Amino acid sequence: MARIDVRGLTKTFQAIKGETVEAISDLSFAVADNQFVSIVGPSGCGKSTLLYIVAGFILPTAGQVLVDDRPVQGPGPDRGIVFQEYALFPWRTVGDNIKYGLEEKRLPRDEIERTVQKYVRLMGLEGFQHKYPRELSGGMKQRVALARTLAYEPDVLLMDEPFGALDAQTRELQQDDLLAVWREKKKTVLFVTHSVEEAVYLSERVVVMTTRPGRIKSVVDIELDRSGNREAIMTSPEFARLRNRVWLDVRAEVLKHYESSRGADG
Amino acid sequence: MASTATAPSPRATAPAPSALSPRGLASAGSRLPGRLLAALSRVLPIVVLCALWELVTRTGLVGTQIVPPFSTVCAAAVDLLRSGTLLQHLGVSLYRALGGLALSIVVGVSLGISMARNRHVENFFDPLVSLVYPLPKTALVPLTMVWLGITDRAAILVVFLAGLLPIVVNTYHGVRSVDRVLLWSARSLGTPERGLFRRVVIPASMPYIFNGVRIALPVSFIVVISVELVASKVGIGNLINGFGGLGIYDYMFATILLFVAVAFVADRCAVRIGTGVMRWHEERDAS
Amino acid sequence: MRVRRALASVYSVMLVAVVWEMVARSGMVPFFFLPPLSTIAITFAGQIADGTLVQETLLTIFRAASGLAIAVAAGIALGIGMARSRAVHWFFDPIVAVAMSVPSLTLVPAFILWFGIGHESKILLVALSCVWSMAVSTYNGARNVDRRLVWSARVMGTPEGKLLWKVVVPAATPYIFNGMQVALPISLIVAFVFEMVAGGGGLGFQEIMAARFFKAPDLFAALFAILLVGFVLDRILRLVRARVLVWLQG
Numbered sequence: 001m002a003r004i005d006v007r008g009l010t011k012t013f014q015a016i017k018g019e020t021v022e023a024i025s026d027l028s029f030a031v032a033d034n035q036f037v038s039i040v041g042p043s044g045c046g047k048s049t050l051l052y053i054v055a056g057f058i059l060p061t062a063g064q065v066l067v068d069d070r071p072v073q074g075p076g077p078d079r080g081i082v083f084q085e086y087a088l089f090p091w092r093t094v095g096d097n098i099k100y101g102l103e104e105k106r107l108p109r110d111e112i113e114r115t116v117q118k119y120v121r122l123m124g125l126e127g128f129q130h131k132y133p134r135e136l137s138g139g140m141k142q143r144v145a146l147a148r149t150l151a152y153e154p155d156v157l158l159m160d161e162p163f164g165a166l167d168a169q170t171r172e173l174q175q176d177d178l179l180a181v182w183r184e185k186k187k188t189v190l191f192v193t194h195s196v197e198e199a200v201y202l203s204e205r206v207v208v209m210t211t212r213p214g215r216i217k218s219v220v221d222i223e224l225d226r227s228g229n230r231e232a233i234m235t236s237p238e239f240a241r242l243r244n245r246v247w248l249d250v251r252a253e254v255l256k257h258y259e260s261s262r263g264a265d266g
Numbered sequence: 267m268a269s270t271a272t273a274p275s276p277r278a279t280a281p282a283p284s285a286l287s288p289r290g291l292a293s294a295g296s297r298l299p300g301r302l303l304a305a306l307s308r309v310l311p312i313v314v315l316c317a318l319w320e321l322v323t324r325t326g327l328v329g330t331q332i333v334p335p336f337s338t339v340c341a342a343a344v345d346l347l348r349s350g351t352l353l354q355h356l357g358v359s360l361y362r363a364l365g366g367l368a369l370s371i372v373v374g375v376s377l378g379i380s381m382a383r384n385r386h387v388e389n390f391f392d393p394l395v396s397l398v399y400p401l402p403k404t405a406l407v408p409l410t411m412v413w414l415g416i417t418d419r420a421a422i423l424v425v426f427l428a429g430l431l432p433i434v435v436n437t438y439h440g441v442r443s444v445d446r447v448l449l450w451s452a453r454s455l456g457t458p459e460r461g462l463f464r465r466v467v468i469p470a471s472m473p474y475i476f477n478g479v480r481i482a483l484p485v486s487f488i489v490v491i492s493v494e495l496v497a498s499k500v501g502i503g504n505l506i507n508g509f510g511g512l513g514i515y516d517y518m519f520a521t522i523l524l525f526v527a528v529a530f531v532a533d534r535c536a537v538r539i540g541t542g543v544m545r546w547h548e549e550r551d552a553s
Numbered sequence: 554m555r556v557r558r559a560l561a562s563v564y565s566v567m568l569v570a571v572v573w574e575m576v577a578r579s580g581m582v583p584f585f586f587l588p589p590l591s592t593i594a595i596t597f598a599g600q601i602a603d604g605t606l607v608q609e610t611l612l613t614i615f616r617a618a619s620g621l622a623i624a625v626a627a628g629i630a631l632g633i634g635m636a637r638s639r640a641v642h643w644f645f646d647p648i649v650a651v652a653m654s655v656p657s658l659t660l661v662p663a664f665i666l667w668f669g670i671g672h673e674s675k676i677l678l679v680a681l682s683c684v685w686s687m688a689v690s691t692y693n694g695a696r697n698v699d700r701r702l703v704w705s706a707r708v709m710g711t712p713e714g715k716l717l718w719k720v721v722v723p724a725a726t727p728y729i730f731n732g733m734q735v736a737l738p739i740s741l742i743v744a745f746v747f748e749m750v751a752g753g754g755g756l757g758f759q760e761i762m763a764a765r766f767f768k769a770p771d772l773f774a775a776l777f778a779i780l781l782v783g784f785v786l787d788r789i790l791r792l793v794r795a796r797v798l799v800w801l802q803g
Contacts (some may be wrong), residue, residue: 025511052338057450075453087447091546105454239327299723311644312651329628332667397566400783402742405757405776407749412585412772488656492742495661496749496761501660507750510662522659530654 002154003188004031008063010055011049013029023049025213026063032190038199040246041209042254047192048160050214054190055081055158067156073227077101080154084143084161088133094144095129100232119147122181140168141172146178150185156191157182164194171183175202175229196247200224200239211257218249311517329540334516343520352524359494359502360528363486366425370482374430375475378437383463388438395434403428404492410416411497421493421501429482429490436481441467473547476540483536487529588769596770597777606759610778613748613755614786616672617740620679624736627680628687629729632715635688636695649685657682657743661750665767675747682743683736690732694725727801730794737790741783756782 009027024046026153031037039047052058054065056075065072067079075081088097095116102112106165120129123143133141149157162178163171179202182189191198199206200222208217222242226233233239316336322329323335334342342492346352381388414420444467452466453459494503502525510516569592576582577589617786631649635642639768648768668674698721706720756779763771 052450055450055454057453077454081452081454083451083452085445085446085447087445087451088449089466089469091472091544093546100452101455131517134546140288148455154454253315307643311647314644315648322775332734366786379701389562393562393566394569397780400738400787401780402738402745402783404742404746405760405779406663408760408772409762409776410767412767449752484654488658491656492746495658496746506659507662510666515666518662522655522663525659526651529656 003033003035004190005066005069006030006050006054006063007064007066007203008064009050009053009060011046011053011058011183012061022213023213025112027209027215028063029207029216029219035185035205036182036189036191036203037205037207038193038203039209040193040196040199040209040250041103041187041214042250042257043194044257045209045253046212046214047209049098050209051158051190051192055079076105077104077152078154079156079158080149080152080160082142082145082149082157082159084164086145086165088134088136088141088144090133092124093130093132094136097133097144098148100148110147113221115151115229119151122150123147123177125146139174142166142174143177146181149250150181153185155188157187159189159191161193161214162191163198171198178202183241192247196243196250197234200243201230201234206246208253211253211260217253220246222251289418328373331515334519336517339519339523342516343524346517346520346524354520355500355505356525356528358418358500359490359525361423362493362501363417363425363490365489366422367429367479367482367486369422370429370433370486371424372480373426373484374433374478375437377430378475379441381434382438382441395431399431405488407493407496410493414551416499417471421490421498424493425486431538432481432485433475434458436474436478437471440471440478443474444470463505473544476544480536480540481535484529484533487532491525567700570721582585585767585769587693588773593770593773597638597774600771600774606774608779609754609756609775610761611783613741613744613757613779614782616747617744619672620676620744621683621733621736621740623676623680624683624687624740625733628684628732629691631684631688632691632693633695633722635692636721637717642692645688649688653685653689661747663703664747670751670753672753674751675744675753678747679743681741682739686736686739687732690728690735691725694728695721697728698724727798730790730798734787734790737786738783739797740777743785745779799801 006027010025011023013023015021024191027050039050041047049058053060054067054072056079057109058073072079075131089100090099096121099112100114102115107115116129120126123146125140125143125147128136128140128144133144136144144163145162163174166174175198189203191202192201193240204222206220206222206256208220209215212215220242224233280327319333320336323333339358377391381391403424407420410420410423414423448466449462450472452462457465490501491503491506494501495507498504502521504522506518506525509521560714573587577584577592582605601753602622625744626640644657660678660681664674664678667702668677703716703720704725708715744755748755749761756775760772760775760779763775775799
């Protein structure tokens with residue numbers, strides 16, 4: 001039984017001038033329970049749109065998404081979301097942000113406190129509980145965003161280029177932290193990213209999308225020996241081979257997209 | 267963090283130097299005279315100006331009938347305060363200004379929110395707002411004079427109308443510019459659609475609403491004075507006009523200065539309250 | 554579709570106009586309180602035809618515009634001076650801050666004393682009211698010039714003396730225009746209220762006189778005139794701004 005089942009998903013938008021844009025077309029794939037799946041593709045291929053439909057923020061034009069065999073009809077606490085822009089509530093402290101989902105669940109106060117403490121420790125946010133988001137660095141904000149989503153224990157984690165706004169070094173550190181959390185907490189993760197390296201490093205499976213209208217170009221199973229540290233993994237020939245495989249597919253689509261947009265400018 | 271060492275995460279930002287560390291003590295020690303000096307240096311040009319004022323008038327460079335000396339004005343100010351005249355009229359003006367402001371906040375915020383949330387309300391009021399925008403609200407003073415006479419109500423009405431526009435516009439923009447990822451995050455965290463307004467929209471638009479109020483505050487003071495200059499038997503504006511008409515210029519200037527001081531303090535209070543209430547906001551107003 | 558949208562945007566105004574006319578003619582409110590829109594329109598047209606309204610309008614505009622012109626010139630000069638010299642900034646900064654918080658209309662009796670009730674007092678008070686915000690806007694504009702623009706100009710051979718005019722002032726013009734857009738309504742308000750208090754002709758005087766004699770249509774006519782003036786002058790300034798700042802993005 002798949003955790004996430006995307007069936008024949010199509011989404012068309014009305015552009016400002018009235019013409020229709022088909023963002024994704026007849027997309028189907030599945031994500032198994034506790035699997036880490038990344039989605040990559042050229043800009044504008046609709047990967048974020050796909051994620052937002054799974055999250056329930058946007059309704060598809062055709063097709064459906066089933067989560068735990070139930071069709072998605074709107075956003076909900078079973079599917080946690082983490083955005084690239086962090087989307088922290090600026091008027092709430094770090095602690096209060098993490099509390100948010102727990103407040104919605106109407107849990108008793110001491111249980112909320114304990115859970116918040118647990119996730120503050122897990123994400124390395126000790127001492128920052130009473131700070132406001134504006135006082136934090138990008139990396140810290142992202143950790144708060146993750147803590148907030150994890151705190152109410154959704155089964156599915158949807159991540160929209162969460163590390164995209166971070167500098168390269170912080171990004172690498174956050175990736176490892178995310179993997180550690182994923183292994184410990186056992187979540188199903190659907191991860192959208194621009195970076196082929198990131199996708200290959202993090203996931204068990206990479207879905208490559210075509211340029212607009214987005215369809216599935218290929219699905220690559222990532223079989224890496226992840227027993228070593230980051231250095232060992234990233235310098236291994238296996239990693240290079242998989243990375244090249246995915247990259248070439250994405251590259252082909254990027255070039256197609258580039259050619260078509262050049263034609264339009266004429 | 268799970269997989270790395272148990273030592274505190276190196277990625278956390280370094281703690282601020284404690285007040286008792288050598289660096290902390292040094293900065294604390296230098297902070298006090300440093301700030302005092304800064305405050306004094308800001309006031310110095312004003313002091314120089316006042317000294318110049320006194321000099322120019324006392325030496326007869328400018329006739330004292332034209333501009334009374336600074337010291338005389340100060341004496342008049344003291345007398346005004348002691349006799350209670352000022353407080354009496356000030357009370358009236360403040361009542362009108364703050365009363366009108368309170369009304370514009372209540373009506374303005376409600377209207378701004380409804381316009382932002384409801385297309386039809388927006389379409390209805392938008393042209394009206396654009397139409398009234400270029401009209402200086404003080405132009406309505408003769409009209410309110412006809413409608414309500416030379417009363418507190420007339421003044422409050424004008425102040426209310428003057429403050430309405432900035433508050434409506436700022437509230438509207440505040441509500442409209444709530445980032446959709448905040449709304450989406452709240453939905454994913456379990457907030458139902460109807461809960462979004464209270465939980466997300468209102469806190470997120472507070473800085474804008476407050477900005478509107480901050481703009482409307484000095485407007486209320488200025489408008490009250492204008493109204494009282496033209497159509498009132500009491501109040502600070504009327505007092506200024508009265509002294510001017512009778513030729514008692516030292517008292518006239520004294521009243522002006524005292525009023526400015528009050529308005530200045532009011533604005534500072536508003537800023538203090540604002541920064542206190544919105545400690546979380548990104549752009550901290552330096553003034 | 555376009556026509557529909559245009560209609561939709563005016564329908565609330567038209568609704569207000571219709572309701573006004575009906576309420577005024579119904580006898581529910583006394584004439585001097587709310588004369589019918591049609592009567593006001595006729596009075597308005599009549600006053601334009603015989604020139605009275607036009608004359609008074611031009612008078613008010615003349616006073617406001619003259620004062621504004623002085624304020625713009627002096628304000629820009631002061632702003633640039635403050636931006637270039639730390640000493641000038643140090644001296645004037647608190648003065649500007651204090652001056653800005655004094656409601657200039659409180660000085661009307663003082664200005665009448667010093668300059669009489671003719672044009673000069675009004676023009677000068679308008680100038681005084683607007684100069685500080687012009688100075689502040691210009692100062693901010695001059696200070697916020699991207700250093701890299703200045704550096705590029707230096708590298709390309711611009712002499713120090715010319716930098717001001719070739720780089721700093723043009724880069725600061727958006728701020729200066731913003732200052733003018735804020736100062737324009739202030740200039741009108743000050744001129745208008747001064748006329749209401751002191752007389753000497755102009756729309757403000759017209760309006761208060763109409764009020765004193767309970768000549769409601771004349772009152773509303775003057776009111777609409779000032780509304781129109783404010784609107785038109787604002788539009789003109791926007792057009793000029795768009796032309797001069799054609800290079801500005803966003």
